Amino acid sequence: MSSGPTIFLVAFLGLSTSWLGFVLAPVLQIGNQGQVEAQMTGNLYPAMRSGLARQGEQVYKANGCVYCHSQQVRPLGFGSDVERGWGARPGRVQSVNQDYLYDEPAMVGNQRVGPDLSNYGLRQTNASFIYQHLYCATDTMPGSVMPPYRFLFEKRKLAFGEKASAEALTLTKDNEPGYEIIPTEDARRLTAYLMSLHQDAVLFETPPLPKPATNDVNGANAGKGSAK
Amino acid sequence: MSQSQTSSASATPYPATGCGAVIPSEEVDRSCRYPILFLALSSTGWLLLATVLNFLATLKFHKPDILADMGWLTYGRVHPAGMNCLIYGFAIQAGLAVVLWVFADLGKTKLAYAPLTVVGWLLWNVGITLGVAGILYGDSTGYEWLEMPRYGVAFALVGYIQIALSALATFHLRRVRTLSISHWFMVTALFWFPWIYTTAAYLLLIGAPVRGVLQYNVDSWYFNNLTNIVLGFIGLGTAFYFVPTISKRPLNNFYTGIFIFVALIAFGTWSRIPAGTPLPAWFSAYGALGALTTIAPALAVLYVVFSTRCRCSELSVEHRYIQRFVVFGSLAYAASTLISAVNSTFWFSEVTHFTWFVPANNLLFIYGFAVMSIFCGLYYVLPRVLGGNFPSTKLIVIHFFLAAAGIFFYAVPLLVGGITQGHGLNNASVPFITVMTQTLMPLRASTLGDMLMAAGHLAFALNLFGLVFETMSHTATTTVEELTRVEVAS
Numbered sequence: 001m002s003s004g005p006t007i008f009l010v011a012f013l014g015l016s017t018s019w020l021g022f023v024l025a026p027v028l029q030i031g032n033q034g035q036v037e038a039q040m041t042g043n044l045y046p047a048m049r050s051g052l053a054r055q056g057e058q059v060y061k062a063n064g065c066v067y068c069h070s071q072q073v074r075p076l077g078f079g080s081d082v083e084r085g086w087g088a089r090p091g092r093v094q095s096v097n098q099d100y101l102y103d104e105p106a107m108v109g110n111q112r113v114g115p116d117l118s119n120y121g122l123r124q125t126n127a128s129f130i131y132q133h134l135y136c137a138t139d140t141m142p143g144s145v146m147p148p149y150r151f152l153f154e155k156r157k158l159a160f161g162e163k164a165s166a167e168a169l170t171l172t173k174d175n176e177p178g179y180e181i182i183p184t185e186d187a188r189r190l191t192a193y194l195m196s197l198h199q200d201a202v203l204f205e206t207p208p209l210p211k212p213a214t215n216d217v218n219g220a221n222a223g224k225g226s227a228k
Numbered sequence: 229m230s231q232s233q234t235s236s237a238s239a240t241p242y243p244a245t246g247c248g249a250v251i252p253s254e255e256v257d258r259s260c261r262y263p264i265l266f267l268a269l270s271s272t273g274w275l276l277l278a279t280v281l282n283f284l285a286t287l288k289f290h291k292p293d294i295l296a297d298m299g300w301l302t303y304g305r306v307h308p309a310g311m312n313c314l315i316y317g318f319a320i321q322a323g324l325a326v327v328l329w330v331f332a333d334l335g336k337t338k339l340a341y342a343p344l345t346v347v348g349w350l351l352w353n354v355g356i357t358l359g360v361a362g363i364l365y366g367d368s369t370g371y372e373w374l375e376m377p378r379y380g381v382a383f384a385l386v387g388y389i390q391i392a393l394s395a396l397a398t399f400h401l402r403r404v405r406t407l408s409i410s411h412w413f414m415v416t417a418l419f420w421f422p423w424i425y426t427t428a429a430y431l432l433l434i435g436a437p438v439r440g441v442l443q444y445n446v447d448s449w450y451f452n453n454l455t456n457i458v459l460g461f462i463g464l465g466t467a468f469y470f471v472p473t474i475s476k477r478p479l480n481n482f483y484t485g486i487f488i489f490v491a492l493i494a495f496g497t498w499s500r501i502p503a504g505t506p507l508p509a510w511f512s513a514y515g516a517l518g519a520l521t522t523i524a525p526a527l528a529v530l531y532v533v534f535s536t537r538c539r540c541s542e543l544s545v546e547h548r549y550i551q552r553f554v555v556f557g558s559l560a561y562a563a564s565t566l567i568s569a570v571n572s573t574f575w576f577s578e579v580t581h582f583t584w585f586v587p588a589n590n591l592l593f594i595y596g597f598a599v600m601s602i603f604c605g606l607y608y609v610l611p612r613v614l615g616g617n618f619p620s621t622k623l624i625v626i627h628f629f630l631a632a633a634g635i636f637f638y639a640v641p642l643l644v645g646g647i648t649q650g651h652g653l654n655n656a657s658v659p660f661i662t663v664m665t666q667t668l669m670p671l672r673a674s675t676l677g678d679m680l681m682a683a684g685h686l687a688f689a690l691n692l693f694g695l696v697f698e699t700m701s702h703t704a705t706t707t708v709e710e711l712t713r714v715e716v717a718s
Contacts, residue, residue: 003407004400004415011416014493015423021514022449022499023427026442029508033440062366064304070582074504078578083656095506100440105370105432108444108505112582112653113667115660137292143661145668147292151299 056193274317335402348390355384560596585646638677645670
C-alpha cells in the first residue's frame with residue numbers, strides 16, 4: 001500500500017468511475033438529440049435563432065445575466081413556476097433538454113434574483129419596453145434591483161430642430177431636453193435575443209396533460225417532479 | 229517534528245549520511261524559499277483583488293445604479309471575476325505553495341526543479357490575469373466557475389502542470405519513504421485538477437461542445453469535483469498535516485483518513501443536479517445519493533481533527549491560533565457537507581433551488597473550509613521558508629477572529645434568508661417583486677460578513693508584507709556584507 005503508484009491508481013479509478021457515470025453516460029443517453037417535429041404544429045423544434053438574436057445571446061453571456069435570471073421551468077407541482085406564468089406549454093409541463101439544443105451556451109441558471117426568462121419572448125413583445133427596462137429597471141418595475149444597463153445606450157445631442165428618432169427612449173424622469181437616448185447595437189441584439197426566448201412546443205416528452213380540469217396542484221396530474 | 233505525524237507504519241531508521249540521507253530542515257526550507265515566496269505574494273494579491281471585486285458585487289444590492297455606466301463593472305462581470313480570483317488566483321495557487329512545502333518537508337528532501345516552479349508560477353499568473361481581464365472585458369464563457377476564456381486557460385494550465393510536476397518530483401524523490409495521509413490527499417488533488425479541467429474545457433469550450441443542458445451537467449460535475457476533491461483534498465491534506473504537527477501528537481488515525489479518502493473519491497465526485505432541472509430524473513437522484521453518502525466522511529473528518537488536536541496550553545499563542553484556522557475549517561467542512569446533503573434531497577431543493585441558500589453554502593465550503601485551511605498552512609510555512617517571524621502575532625489572532633466572524637455573518641443570513649426566499653418563490657400568491665425585496669435584508673446583512681473578511685485579508689497581507697520586508701532586507705544586508713568582505717579579502 002505504501003507507494004506513490006497506488007495513490008495514482010486509486011485516484012484514477014475514482015475519477016474514471018465518476019467520468020463514466022456522470023459525463024459519458026449522460027452524453028450517450030441524450031447527447032444525440034436533434035431537431036424534431038413539434039406535435040400539433042408540425043414545425044421543426046427548436047428553431048435556429050435569427051442572426052441578431054444569436055449575437056444578443058453573446059451580449060447576455062458577456063454581461064452575466066445568467067447570475068440572476070434562470071431559464072428553466074420546473075414541473076407543475078414542484079415549485080410555483082407554472083403558477084407564476086413562467087411556463088408556456090399547453091400541457092403546463094417543465095422545460096426539457098430539447099429546448100436548449102441551439103443555445104450557445106445553454107444558460108440554465110442557478111439563481112432567481114430576477115424572474116425566470118424561459119418564455120420572456122412570449123410575455124414581452126414590445127421592444128421599446130425592453131429598452132426602457134434595460135436602461136432603468138426601476139422605471140418599468142418599481143422596486144427592482146436590476147442594475148441599469150446604461151452602457152448599452154447612447155446619449156446623443158439633438159441638432160437644433162431635430163426630432164428624436166423613432167427608437168429613442170421615452171423616460172419618465174431624467175429627461176434632458178435637447179438630447180435623446182438611443183439603444184446601441186448591443187442593446188438591439190440583446191433585445192432581439194430576449195424576444196426570441198420561448199419554450200412552447202409540444203413534444204413527445206412534454207405531452208399536454210389529458211384532463212386540463214385536474215391541473216390544480218393537488219390534482220391527479222400533479223406528478224411530483226416526474227412530469228416527464 | 230513532522231516525523232510525529234507520519235503514518236502508523238513503523239518508521240525504519242534512515243541513514244544519516246550518504247545519498248539516501250535525510251536533508252536537514254533548514255536546507256529543505258531554503259530550497260523552497262523563492263517558489264513559495266512568489267506563490268504566496270501573488271496569491272495574496274489575488275485575494276485582495278477578489279475582496280475588492282466581491283465587495284463591488286455586493287454594493288449593487290445596496291444601490292443598483294452604482295457604477296452602472298461602465299460595462300466592465302456590471303454585477304454579471306465583477307461577481308464571476310471575483311469568484312475566479314478567489315478560487316484560481318488565491319485558493320489553488322496558495323494551496324500549491326502549501327503542497328510543495330509539505331511534500332519537501334515530509335520527504336526530508338529539497339524541492340525538485342525549483343526553477344520550473346517559478347516558470348509555472350509566472351505562466352499561471354499570466355493565465356489568471358488574462359482570464360479575469362477577459363471576464364471583465366466581456367469574454368466570459370458563460371459557464372459558472374469556468375468563466376475564464378480559452379486564452380487565459382491555456383497559459384494557466386501549462387503553468388499548473390509545471391508546478392504540479394515539480395511537486396510530484398519532490399514527492400517521488402522523498403528520502404523518508406513512508407506515506408503520510410496528507411500525501412494521499414494532496415497527490416490526488418494535484419492529478420485531479422488538470423483531469424477535470426481539461427475534460428470540462430474539452431467538452432464545453434473547444435471544438436464541438438456537448439449541447440443543451442448537458443453543458444450544465446458537465447459544469448456541475450466540474451464544480452463539484454473542484455470543490456469536493458481539488459480544494460477539499462488540498463484542505464484536508466493541510467488539516468491532516470498541520471493539526472498533528474502543531475499539536476506534536478500523532479494523527480488519530482491513518483485508517484480513518486484512508487476511509488475519508490476512499491469515500492470521498494467514490495461518492496463526492498458525482499455531479500449534483502437539483503431536482504426539477506430539465507434533465508432525466510436519474511441525474512438528480514444519483515446526485516442526491518452521492519451527496520448523502522458524503523455525510524459519513526465529513527463526520528470522520530471532525531473525529532480525526534478533534535481527537536488529534538491539542539488543547540494544551542503549552543502551545544504558543546501563534547500556534548494556538550494557526551491551529552484554530554484549521555479546526556474552524558473542519559467545522560465549516562462538516563457543516564457545509566451536511567447542508568449540501570440535506571439540500572440535495574427532493575423536498576429541500578424544491579425550496580432552496582434558485583435561492584441564496586446554495587451560493588452561501590458554496591462559500592461556506594470554499595472560504596470557511598478551503599481558504600481557512602490554506603491560511604493555516606501559509607502561517608506555518610512562510611516564516612520557516614523565509615527564515616523569520618511574522619512581525620505581529622496579534623494580527624494573526626485578529627485575522628482569525630475577523631475571518632471566522634466574517635464567514636459566519638456572511639453565510640448565516642443568506643442560509644436563513646434563502647429558505648425564506650424559497651418559500652416565497654414557491655407561493656405563487658406572493659408577487660415576485662415582494663420576494664425579491666424581502667431578500668435584500670439578508671443580502672445587505674451579508675455585506676457585514678464581506679467587510680469583516682476583507683479586514684481579515686488586510687491583516688494577513690500586512691503581516692505577510694512585514695515578514696517579507698524584514699527577511700528580505702536581512703538577506704540583502706548579509707549579502708552585501710559578504711560581498712564587501714570578499715572584496716576586502718581580495
